[in-house]
Amino acid sequence: MATVNHFLDTRKTDNGFGIIKLRVTHNREQKDYSTKLKIPTTLYDKIKKQGSEIDGRVKDLDLINYHNLLYGTKNNNTIYSDGFIVRAKSIIKKLGNNFNFDTFKHELDNYGKDIILVDERTDILKALIRKSDNLKSRGQITHGTNFGLVAKSFSRFVEYLQNVDPFRLKPKKNFILRFEHIDSDFLNDWSLWMKKYGKSSQKKDGLATPASETTIGIYSRTLKIIFNDAIASKIIDKEIYPFGKNEFIPPAGKNIKKALSKSDIDSIKIYQSENGTLEQRSLDLWLFSYFGNGMNFTDILHLKWSNISDNKKVIVFQRQKTKGNPTIISIKINERMWDIINRWGNERKDIDSYIFPMLNDKLSIIERKAIVHQTVKLTNKYMNKIGEKMGIKSDLNTYHARHSFATQMMRNNAPLQMIKEKLGHKRLSTTESYLGSFEEEAENEYIDKL
Incomplete structure (x- = not known):
């Protein structure tokens, strides 16, 4: 003592x-x-x-x-x-x-001094949770969840630091992580920690596992949004912004090719499933996404009969992901898409009914999210089994349908601006990241002409 x-x-x-x-x-x-x-x-x-x-x-x-x-x-x-x-x-x-x-x-x-209440808005964990709750309340569940995950990540990292380096964060008891604590050194150390312990284990042993560069990049870019919001609201000074040149640069991650070759897509189109099975439904929904401008499954399941217009020739809808900043997309309905609608569509065809019967207006946002997630999970399961049967080496997840649509448009010499509009992207850079490379044969053909 x-x-x-x-x-x-x-x-x-x-x-x-x-x-x-x-x-x-x-x-x-x-x-x-x-x-x-x-x-x-x-x-x-x-x-x-x-x-x-x-x-x-x-x-x-x-x-x-x-x-x-x-x-x-x-x-x-x-x-x-x-x-x-x-x-x-x-x-x-x-x-x-x-x-x-x-x-x-x-x-x-500080003995005997009155505790000075610091502006609660400078508490970055609370800022992340507020952003998460706000986005979720507006129906942007996935986007909102990311902010909550970043808050959990930093909370775990602070706990880790207090165990291995107890003098770094003061006071140890009742420590509050604020914007000014997060500088480039803090983020570099957090990034290294993420690569070792960043993924919280769901198993009973509780052991954490490494997080990928992609996850670190997503979390970092989510954190940048919080900093930018705080600067715009004049909660913090832009001088403490920890990102950019000579500061912390979020890892980009690897852009893994997700587009299928034209021959693989042609094989999927002619694959025959037993009528009325989950395999057939999975194949149909995957193809509906592919033919439908690469529409994601959240948008597919939220389609209503009122979205079909122009004498049943076009689907016009607003992306669920961008409700706060509306993006309207128009899709020409081909014969294959109508076959899928007739096979799996809702018997009720009034304008307020959903085209596909998985959702209804009585469900909460969380319940709808869970049903979409389960539908995607089942579709991925059966599509990958189809891929194994056909000898397709690539995965056939729902994401591949969207990427394959974009890449096929590019292969058919569609303008990049058109592909951007069909996908409903705000920026061309997002569209470019979706476009996979040409097949190896096409690449070799270009090289042979050198």
């Missing part, structure tokens, strides 16, 4: 005066802390003679006041409820086996 005493430092004061300092000893190491109390040496000598308890017969007011400042007083009517020695001993007792000089100094400097 650390101990504390006091002494008079006369080195930098006028003759006959000194500054009372505390001397704390811990594990044979000593450190001095100033009380900033300047006092005549004669008066200090009298205080030392009194010890921790002042004689009640003493009438010297200066002696009483300085003694109270140093040792405190038992008289509740005085302003000196406790003194520097009492404070130091109280802090030492509080820290116990966790005592260290840095924490002691922090506690001593």
Whole structure:
């Protein structure tokens, strides 16, 4: 246990005066802390003679006041409820086996001060949760979930730091992660931690597993949104922005090719499934996505009969993902798509009914999300089995239908702007990331012409 005493430092004061300092000893190491109390040496000598308890017969007011400042007083009517020695001993007792000089100094400097309530908006974990809840309430479940996942990631990282480097984040108890804590060094260390422990285990053993570069990139870009929002709202100064040149650069991840070759797509088109089976439904929904501008499954399952117009020739719909910033897409309905609608469509065909019967208006947003997720999961399962039967090496997940549509458009020399509009993207750069490379044969053909 650390101990504390006091002494008079006369080195930098006028003759006959000194500054009372505390001397704390811990594990044979000593450190001095100033009380900033300047006092005549004669008066200090009298205080030392009194010890921790002042004689009640003493009438010297200066002696009483300085003694109270140093040792405190038992008289509740005085302003000196406790003194520097009492404070130091109280802090030492509080820290116990966790005592260290840095924490002691922090506690001593802030002893007795009223807690200043910092603007809650600077709490970055709360900012992430608020953003998550806001997006989810607007139906943007996946986007909103990402902000919640980033909050959990940083919460776990802070816990990790407090265990391996307890002096880095202060105070250890009731620490609040704020925007100013997150600089490029913090993010680089977090990125390294993510590569080792970033993925929280769902197994009973509770052991964390490495997160991919792609996940780190997604989380980083999600965090950038929070910083940009805070700067725009003037909650923080742009000078503490931790991203960009000479700062932290989010990893891009690997852009794995997800588009299928034309021959694989042609094989899928002619594959025959047994009528009425989940395999047939999975194949049909996958092809509906492919023919339907690469429409994702959330949009497919949210289609209503009112979305079909122009004498049943066109589907016009608004992407669920961009409800806050509407993106209207028009799709020409081909014969194969009508076959799929007739086979799996809702028997009710009034304008307020869903084309496919998986969803209904009585379901909550969360329930709809779960049904879409389960439909995608089943479709992926059966489509990958179809791929195995046909000897297709690539996965046949629903995402591949969307990427394959975009890439086939490119192979057919469609303008990039047209592909962007068909996919419902806001930026051309997003569309470019969707476009896979040409088949190896086509690439070789170009090379042979060199």
